[in-house]
Amino acid sequence: MTPEELLTTTRTVRKRLDLTRPVPLDLVKRALTVALQAPSGSNRQTWEWVVVTDATQRARVGAVYAKACEAYLSSSGAAGRLFADDPSRSVVQQRVHDSVAYLAERMGEVPVLVIPCLRTGRAELPAGNQAGLWGSVLPAAWSFMLAARSYGLGTAWTTLHLTYEDEVADILGLPDDVHQAALIPTAYYTGESFKPxxxxxxxxxLHVDRWA
Structure with missing residues (x-):
């Protein structure tokens, strides 16, 4: 793929994750090695990466995710309830809603769960510039997803589990000063029809120079 093809066809993959095909840990490490080339604030590189492959651990994390997703799907901000006054867009939103529910029921079965984290040196996140804080891990997480796509893997960016971040931290044995940024299910995907x-x-x- 050209860079433009990679950037415009890296989709959120939920229903088309292959839950039966193992993903080699070396392939995940290869994608993470690419991710470590991303920028971070002051070049601190305070990111940490938890890769969950154990079936029991995946099931436990998946159960927490399903609990969080159940509350989301019943909320007014759920994907299927957005743009209800736009028939064409509402159809797309309902498909997204259904795929979110599908993944929630199967998160614990996805072969690899990747959790990008930040080590901040404190249990409580500092007040103030949160954009600067998370900007030191989110570019790397997206680079991981792009690299995974180029290696034939599908991923999805999810954060719903953070409602119960402490429960997942307990499952994974995370120190108090390590904060989770996302949960990225990773697997081979089925089909080849990804497109912009x-x-x-x-x-x-677009706003040039001023908002208006």
Missing amino acids: APRQPLDEV
């Missing part, structure tokens, strides 16, 4: 997704025209969201 419908998006708003650039001119509708």
Whole structure:
């Protein structure tokens, strides 16, 4: 793939994750090695990566995720309830809603769960510039997802489990000063039809020099 093809076809994969095909740990490590080339604030490189492959551990994390997702799916902000006044977009949102529910029921069966984390040196996150804080791990997490795509793996960016972050921290034995940024289910995917997704025209969201 060209860089443009990679960047425009790296989709959120939920229903098409292959739950039966093992993913070699070396392949995950290869993608993470690419991810470590991403920038971080002041080059601190305070990221940490938890890769969960043990079936029991995956099932436990998956159960927490399912609990969090149940509350999300019944909320007013759930994907299927957005843009209800736009028939064409509502159809897409309902498909997203259904795929979120599908993954929630099977999260614990995904062969690899990758959890990017930040080690901050304190149990409580500092007040103030949260963008600067998370900007030191999120680019690397996205680089992991792009690398995984280039190696034939599908991923999904999820954060719903953070409602119960402490429970997942207990399952994984995380120190108090390690904070989770996301949960990225990772597996081989089925099918080959990934393509650019419908998006708003650039001119509708672009502001040059001033908002208006």
